[in-house]
Amino acid sequence: MTNYHTHSTFCDGGDSPEAMVAAAVDRGFSAIGFSSHSDMLADPAAYRAEIRRLADVYAGRIRVLLGLEAELAKPYSRVPGEYDYVIGSHHYITAPDGGFFAFDHKPEILSVGVRDHFGGDSAAFVKAYYAALRSTLPLDFEIVGHADLVRKFNTRHPFFDEGASWYRDELEKTADAIAASGKLVEVNTGAISRGWLDDAYPSPLFRRLLRERGVRFILSSDAHSAKALDCAFDRFGDAEAYVESPFPL
Ligand SMILES: [Zn+2]
Ligand SMILES: [Zn+2]
Numbered sequence: 001m002t003n004y005h006t007h008s009t010f011c012d013g014g015d016s017p018e019a020m021v022a023a024a025v026d027r028g029f030s031a032i033g034f035s036s037h038s039d040m041l042a043d044p045a046a047y048r049a050e051i052r053r054l055a056d057v058y059a060g061r062i063r064v065l066l067g068l069e070a071e072l073a074k075p076y077s078r079v080p081g082e083y084d085y086v087i088g089s090h091h092y093i094t095a096p097d098g099g100f101f102a103f104d105h106k107p108e109i110l111s112v113g114v115r116d117h118f119g120g121d122s123a124a125f126v127k128a129y130y131a132a133l134r135s136t137l138p139l140d141f142e143i144v145g146h147a148d149l150v151r152k153f154n155t156r157h158p159f160f161d162e163g164a165s166w167y168r169d170e171l172e173k174t175a176d177a178i179a180a181s182g183k184l185v186e187v188n189t190g191a192i193s194r195g196w197l198d199d200a201y202p203s204p205l206f207r208r209l210l211r212e213r214g215v216r217f218i219l220s221s222d223a224h225s226a227k228a229l230d231c232a233f234d235r236f237g238d239a240e241a242y243v244e245s246p247f248p249l
Helices: 017-026 044-057 107-117 122-136 165-181 204-212
Strands: 031-037 063-071 085-089 092-094 100-102 184-188 217-220
Touching: 017 031, 017 044, 031 044, 044 063, 092 122, 100 107, 107 122, 122 165, 165 204, 204 217
Parallel strands: 031 063, 063 085, 184 217
Antiparallel strands: 092 100
């Protein structure tokens, strides 16, 4: 069991990295990777030093990797060797009018953003998200983070039809582009632990389209606490062709 998508007190997580590592050891994990938000890291040097210290302290018991969840809606460049791996995610959207907002923080922020910057056209917003995701696939990162994060509020606060043909077209175009990029896609259970969805990102349909194109998956919980380290892993562990250890030791 592994989890390469975790947050700690270095960004918006509730537990220290050491508490997360200890919990992962308790649960029999073979590896844990930290992926602090690139735009929330107050002290990147201290973060890197602490994760490397833990990798030394826990050597022989668990692999501890140093990663980053890069905000690809903001300027991004990578210093070679700085991180073991990078998850590329979009939590913000840039609208055609230049408006810029976080679409996954609160349903109210999303609905005001769509109203004010997309003329109330939810489909235009969703299409802009997938276009932004596709446009950043050539960047230097390994894992596509929560690929259909636009679904987050769509169960409890429906704002677009996931069964519409235009939506399936977006998923197919995006699946083609991800397959061509060779990047891994995470099956991310983070919306289950937060109570927003009863399924992972990507949706079953999107996972099927990706799998048909040979895309490989990695299972993660996007844990913001030690408690959520393996949230719903029992529901997804056998369902897909997962990569167990994608990163070199
Ligand atoms: Zn994220
Ligand atoms: Zn995350």
